[in-house]
Amino acid sequence: MALLKEKVTEIHxxxxxTFSFKTTRNMSFRFKNGEFAMIGLEINGKPLLRAYSVVSPNHEDYLEFLSIKVPNGPLTSKLQHVKIDDEIIINSKPTGTLVCDYLLPGRNLFLFSTGTGLAPFMSIVRDPETYEKFEKVILTHTVRTSKELAYRDLLTNLNNDEVYSEVTRNNFIYFSTVTREKWVNEGRITDWIQENTLWKKVGVENFKPEIDRVMICGSEEMTFDLKKIFEKLGSKEGSTKVQGGFVIEKAFAEK
Ligand SMILES: Cc1cc2nc3c(=O)[nH]c(=O)nc-3n(C[C@H](O)[C@H](O)[C@H](O)COP(=O)(O)OP(=O)(O)OC[C@H]3O[C@@H](n4cnc5c(N)ncnc54)[C@H](O)[C@@H]3O)c2cc1C
Incomplete structure (x- = not known):
């Protein structure tokens, strides 16, 4: 396993x-948008690595990650204190199932996320190929409180962004829901889907398993529930080996 060393250049x-940070990028580190890599810190001379989805699209010359802060988490109790110019380590072999190639060709692409499960979709929604493959790209992000809606400004303005408006051509739709406080859209995304209210709300035709595709990234409960919902609707799970109607990744491993 080759470990690359990168320097932290920005922290938010x-x-x-939650926090996010950018690092330098050795261009030998190549990945497909949507993939994750093992990243971390050297602690007492030993690498301590965890899986992280890459937030930055693969055409950028930097890397960006979105991270949880687990109070007693072996990695994030330390990682949350990184400063500019600190070194992080990255395993050079990214992987993952949230890649457009693992989906059958289709009409609309739905990206459902909760919490840090947003991370892999940040690269996918800024990838020109996503819009060559799909007509509309609908990203949903569900969190407890609205201040947890990371990258909300960027996502809200993506269609008007100086660089990305050319990529999205108004075909990107961002929809956030909040579960524990008042917000424009409240509640779990599973309810929005099961009550058949989501499609109209985001301005697309009702989901059709024959032509619409789905990616799911979030907690164990969320990924489990959405898998059941889309299977019931007639969609089949894809993998790195067989293209399908939907692909799933858990945003973190439960203890
Ligand atoms: C495929 C994959 C991709 C991942 N991508 C990301 C990512 O992009 N960003 C990220 O922050 N984490 C991500 N994770 C989780 C990450 O690998 C670590 O678990 C996390 O950084 C915490 O590390 P730790 O050593 O501090 O605590 P750990 O011992 O790894 O975790 C302790 C506990 O904290 C909780 N937890 C861990 N991660 C999260 C999370 N992201 N959100 C909510 N609760 C969590 C879980 O209950 C876990 O059991 C991913 C995990 C997997 C399996």
């Missing part, structure tokens, strides 16, 4: 629970 604390 979203809340007391």
């Amino acid at each position: 604390h979203w809340t007391d629970k």
